[in-house]
Amino acid sequence: MTDDLVFYTHPMSRGRIVRWMLEEVGAPYRTELLGYGDTMKGEAYRAVNPMGKVPALCHGATTVTEVAAILAYLADRFPEAGLAPEPAAADRGPYYRWLFFSAGPLEAAVTNKVLGVTVPDEPRMRGMVGYGSLEAVLDTLEGAVAGAEYVAGGRFSAADLYLAAHLGWGMQFGTIPKRPAFETYAGRHLARPAAVRAREIDDGLLAQQAGGA
Structure with missing residues (x-):
């Protein structure tokens, strides 16, 4: 039904x-x-x-x-x-990590950039912000996808879907820079049928x- x-x-x-x-x-x-x-x-x-x-x-x-x-x-x-990886699989950890990295640090950092919200450089204030800085988020993400087909083991998962969607949307509208690793990773998954x-x-x-x- x-x-x-x-x-x-x-x-x-x-x-x-x-x-x-x-x-x-x-x-x-x-x-x-x-x-x-x-x-x-x-x-x-x-x-x-x-x-x-x-x-x-x-x-x-x-x-x-x-x-x-x-x-x-x-x-x-x-x-x-x-x-999704099997519940007891070792890949379940990275799967959760990158799925919620998209929902948390990535979306928050990009949204704040769009709204013109600047995190003060004072360490205590920066520590209150879960994502730290936009550059830290993007560098971390680049390290995860550079040269990698998938972020959780050897197959496509919901974590790849969410990351690719965020990257594709952000690069299309200029809120995420077009780093080569982002373009390669997102382009591959956004071409799925x-x-x-x-x-x-x-x-x-x-x-x-x-x-x-």
Whole structure:
């Protein structure tokens, strides 16, 4: 039943990452499109996510919000897709590390850059910021992906998906520098058939919205 997985999103949101994951998983799902400032903040959707933001995923009686949580949930709920190492595998550690590195230090550092937030150089103040500095985040990430096809063992995982999506989006809009290691790593994964399908779906929805405006 397509109603078993219900995906709440907007085609120009972080939901694009979840769309890619859903296409990788291959299970049928239904998309519920929400508008910024109207249905997204409405009472009906706030019953799903009180934050009034997308994406969100409902799977039967289970509701999951936050991109990293949704990716981790789908990887574990649909193990046949092979998007996470086995729970007892040694690669599970790096998988969690880089999945949540994207959700934490990377997103926070890039967001602060976009907003013009500068962390003071005073050591005590810098220590209060979990990511330390944008350069530290980018250098750490470059060390993880340079010359590496995957960040968690020898196969593609949800951690690669999240990192590649962040890097691709950031380099496209100039919030992340186009370092060669980033371009190689992200380009490889963004060319996956599921990633291409997901972009085509969301780009088509954007075109429909523009045509109906």
